[in-house]
């Protein structure tokens with residue numbers, strides 16, 4: 001049986017002689033890696049997660065994490081925080097708290113990624129892994145009964161504006177469609193269920209919950225151990241290979257605490273630099289968006305109440321892939337996302353709902369940063385997404401273009417019976433400051449341990465996630481994508497983890 005332990009008993013279960021592989025971070029990527037790498041009974045694998053492991057029995061999981069109709073706010077690193085900082089702290093990672101949507105990016109994404117990481121990042125090379133992830137996560141198309149009158153009107157409105165139906169879970173062009181989802185009759189089928197359900201019974205896999213990795217001990221260009229804090233006690237895990245999968249905020253933070261990063265910045269935090277890599281924590285890319293509220297009519301409220309009564313109300317089930325005025329080539333750089341249901345934040349009286357349309361900027365040029373405030377692994381990180389800060393102002397221009405499309409969509413005949421028009425000043429008249437004040441996020445941070453060409457000084461890892469200057473260390477999660485996909489990020493992360501699991505297996509065989 002898998003040794004699944006947490007708290008003080010965790011290290012009684014840990015192998016004193018060390019593991020073949022230690023995976024730090026049990027989120028989306030960590031679950032894939034643990035599952036695939038423990039397929040070989042001869043390889044011992046330990047998965048270390050800061051949050052709880054609620055185990056294989058669904059009955060032991062908090063209801064909020066299982067309910068795919070809402071975005072839970074428990075089991076996160078920080079409560080009551082700014083919206084762009086939200087990230088899960090639980091085995092299964094952000095797949096336990098997210099919207100269960102899966103879309104795929106554009107040909108332009110693959111060009112950017114192959115430039116940085118080589119041929120494995122081409123659309124053709126990634127496709128078998130995409131199909132593998134779709135199957136393992138049991139992704140499926142949205143059932144007809146889950147499409148609300150609002151989503152149906154949005155599809156009709158998009159067609160009125162000339163958008164053709166497209167399969168948004170594959171590359172292609174602009175258009176409208178419904179995503180693939182990992183919600184099975186209202187159950188959020190997270191990565192821990194999808195990837196560890198069978199793997200848990202393997203004797204060569206140990207899962208340590210409630211174990212926060214503090215730092216990696218690096219000596220002579222090799223990681224010797226990872227130091228982990230459990231119930232305030234510091235413990236050490238040894239391994240031949242270390243895979244870091246703590247997500248776009250957690251992975252750079254772990255490297256920085258380990259002395260891997262920009263030397264001057266590390267010294268300022270009181271950390272002795274061991275490997276100079278200026279790109280660690282830099283290049284943070286997230287996809288900002290603006291929600292435009294509309295006023296629901298009685299007809300819409302009644303239709304949504306009926307859907308909710310039947311247990312089939314999901315806030316959003318369709319999107320438009322659109323190109324802004326500044327989008328290069330024949331790609332897209334916007335997701336237009338109509339939603340109607342319970343408010344994401346706050347509450348409304350029974351029978352009343354929030355309805356509106358969001359515009360999300362999918363290919364931001366602005367770059368933010370993750371920094372440490374202190375060497376304490378439990379301290380708040382300094383996370384600056386730097387939304388709409390690109391010097392040429394193209395991000396603000398693209399977002400304004402998206403908001404104009406929102407206004408045109410809301411004015412289509414399809415929406416007339418359901419909601420009043422957009423109130424207030426037209427979006428083209430909003431100043432950058434006004435836009436910034438209304439920004440939210442799609443929650444898709446990437447780029448903080450970016451892969452890149454060997455001669456790129458900002459590159460942290462190569463195309464197989466190997467950290468420059470450290471022999472036995474890879475980063476394998478959202479943080480290695482150098483640019484955001486024109487898509488939601490969970491499917492790309494599942495796919496890159498599947499790819500990198502194969503890369504580790506192949507390098508073991510060499």
Ligand SMILES: Cc1cc2nc3c(=O)[nH]c(=O)nc-3n(C[C@H](O)[C@H](O)[C@H](O)COP(=O)(O)OP(=O)(O)OC[C@H]3O[C@@H](n4cnc5c(N)ncnc54)[C@H](O)[C@@H]3O)c2cc1C
Pocket residue numbers: 024025026027028029030048049050051071086087088089090091092093094095097098099100101102103211212213214245246247248250251254377442443444445477478479488489490491493
């Ligand atoms: C609210 C929200 C909604 C989203 N909606 C969608 C959506 O609908 N569709 C979509 O495609 N994507 C969505 N995403 C994004 C998607 O969930 C992420 O892209 C994906 O989870 C990234 O996977 P990851 O493995 O890189 O990181 P994560 O899944 O975040 O996993 C990182 C894990 O590492 C652990 N960890 C961090 N630091 C340490 C440490 N020091 N020691 C031990 N463990 C550590 C964390 O606790 C966490 O479990 C959403 C994200 C959020 C937050």
